[in-house]
Amino acid sequence: xxxxxxxxxxxxxxxxxxxxxxxxxxxxxxxxxxxxxxxxxxxxxxxxxxxxxxxxxxxxxxxxxxxxxxxxxxxxxxxxxxxxxxxxxxxxxxxx
Numbered sequence: 001x002x003x004x005x006x007x008x009x010x011x012x013x014x015x016x017x018x019x020x021x022x023x024x025x026x027x028x029x030x031x032x033x034x035x036x037x038x039x040x041x042x043x044x045x046x047x048x049x050x051x052x053x054x055x056x057x058x059x060x061x062x063x064x065x066x067x068x069x070x071x072x073x074x075x076x077x078x079x080x081x082x083x084x085x086x087x088x089x090x091x092x093x094x095x096x
Contacts, residue, residue, distance in 0.1 A: 003029045003083045007038060010090045013062070016046040031064060032077035034087050049091065063090040 008021045019041065026033050035058045039047045052060045057077075064071045065088040071079050081087065 002027050005034060005081050006086045007034055008088045012049060012091045013089050017041040029081045031066060031071055031079045061092055063092055
């Protein structure tokens, strides 16, 4: 069953997507599907900012919260979401 979730975009994710937040309809209601859909909003060169191309994983580049809890204390990208849940994506800055 499809669900609608609100995804809030912080910092560079907001800048590159041109949106503060989006409501996504998820057919497979897990965080990973939401991240994949958000990546579609980003210009192709900016997708690397969200999803690490070597690992094919957003976790090195983003702090991902579901209803205020970081997904690493839940079920990671397989964390289930339900109607009305809020996902927040916060970029992690890497210095060098």
